[in-house]
Amino acid sequence: MISREFHWSIAGHDITVRVEESQGHGTFHVEGRSLPFRLLQSNWIEIEGKKHRFHVVRSGNEYTIWFNGHTYHFARTQNAGLGQAAGVAASGEVLALMPGKVLRVEVEVGDTVEEKQTVVLMESMKMESALRAPRAGRVARICCQVGQIVEMGQLLVVID
């Protein structure tokens, strides 16, 4: 018998699941309930006597679950009660939302910007998209150049 605990952040809620498993049989303990399960052939699981088809892939702590015809995305957290990185919205970092090319930088260091003002224009998959200031402030740093190919999540502009 092996026992493990998982902490999930689902739409802002923290959920802890404890799994006990041996020889393909086991029990999930979640929110005060105990649910017996049985692993069937690949990608099939029986929970409380009901069969479900599923697939799971993961990238770091980000999980994608295909479950009975729908795909869901949620994150695993390291500790119970600790949600996803707080304060992202309040930060003045402008990050590339997708990989692509920087077409134009619309601001200069020292400029005052409004919230939602366009600061960078990017092109990805032949479509243009505008990256906007997450909040009002002053441009402290520009970390990209016109024509540069950037990765998803790369820091482009910092607003103080």
Add this chain to the structure above:
Amino acid sequence: MIRKVLIANRGEIAIRISRTLREMEIQTVAVFTSADEHSLHLRAADEIHSVDSYLDSQEIVRAAKECGADAIHPGYGFLSESPALAAASEQAGIIFIGPKSDTIRVMGDKLESKRVMQKAGVPTVPTWDGSPPAPEYPVLVKAVGGGGGKGMRLVENAADLTGAMASASREAGNAFGDDRVFVEKYIRQPRHIEFQILGDSQGNYIHVFERECSIQRRHQKIIEETPSTALTLELRNRMGTAAVAAAKAVHYHGAGTVEFILDPAGHFYFLEMNTRIQVEHPVTEMTAGLDLVREQVEIAAGGRLSYRQSDLCQIGHSIECRIYAEVPEEDFRPATGTIEVFEPPAGPGIRLDSGVAQGSLVTYHFDPLLAKLIVCAPSRDAAIRRMKRALGDFVLLGVRNNIDFLGRIISTPDFAAGKLDTGFLDKHPEVFFSETPPIEAILAASLPGGARAPGAPGKAAFPGVWTSGSWRNS
């Protein structure tokens, strides 16, 4: 006689063209750039040939000559509507599977094409070269050489026009190498209805009915179907006649599409003519029972149309969903990555034209279209149910995509009722919200051996991270 065809394209359309050519016992050559060295379309061809760019017509013609190809099929996008490739092929004595370069030039110029259609008596939408009078707003800014929503902007008031034209012009310049833009009247609540047409070199023209393409995001189609719920028999005949008149006016040679917008009062206007195979051509094939790529090849080889108008009828109803690597819930941002799991749906009345498979790498170099899922059934209602089932069976993981989003759209009462227009998504914000996962999904995700790390091969759901239970060997 065509013996060998170079397919100047990639992705699902290169594979789809290759399938028909093989049925016709014609040799195929696939081309690829360094970003596509491992792509699926290379496996579908008899020969492969590397190129520096899919957009260099001289290089494509040179490649065709080097391989001994006697024809070039351009697919859609890339050089398909470039008069340069058609002209370079004509000069090199290679058959271009498409219309004459002059036809492409005229129809690719949206202003010129409108003049030609007005002369042929086909109704068109009003346009302006610069700023229109204030009461005409909102207006659309469009690229003269454009298509697929690229270089297009909706402008609500005169103050935003200059900025929108500059931005559209830049995007058009990058995408099509032609930065000219113009301003067109915006028709409210329009439906996008297009007619498939065919014309041969002996002056025979037919239409192969309509396709309704009203479900669009950012002016790009995502769900198409035929027949359209908006057309009565009488309106279908009138629009079909106009489409054939449009083809005749330019002595159209090959397969093409005449696009109309239809307003709620039943008035239709010529929008543009696409001088290539369309992304959504399968819905026509599924209901009319012909192979449009085969028709293209036979016409290009000098053959006559295999059908007269009176030979054609549609059986049943067909719907296509475009599977894109994008996140609709996050403003349609494009997604990239490796496809970890790919289990496509199957069964009666289901067709999948895919450019990817398990292990395919999706990069930001190209259009985010991964695959097209097409269903056909005896009625529209049955086709919707079949599409729901097929989307539900489709497992595509590793690259974020719009499969669930498409399922939510076709599940709306308005879609079921056929109440469609190009503003459908703006009126249905509910389709942008993904469901919260059921508790069982979270439980299944909590099986430590259940998750496959990115890039890891294998097909079992539970590689032995967990226990060595007997289930692993079954």
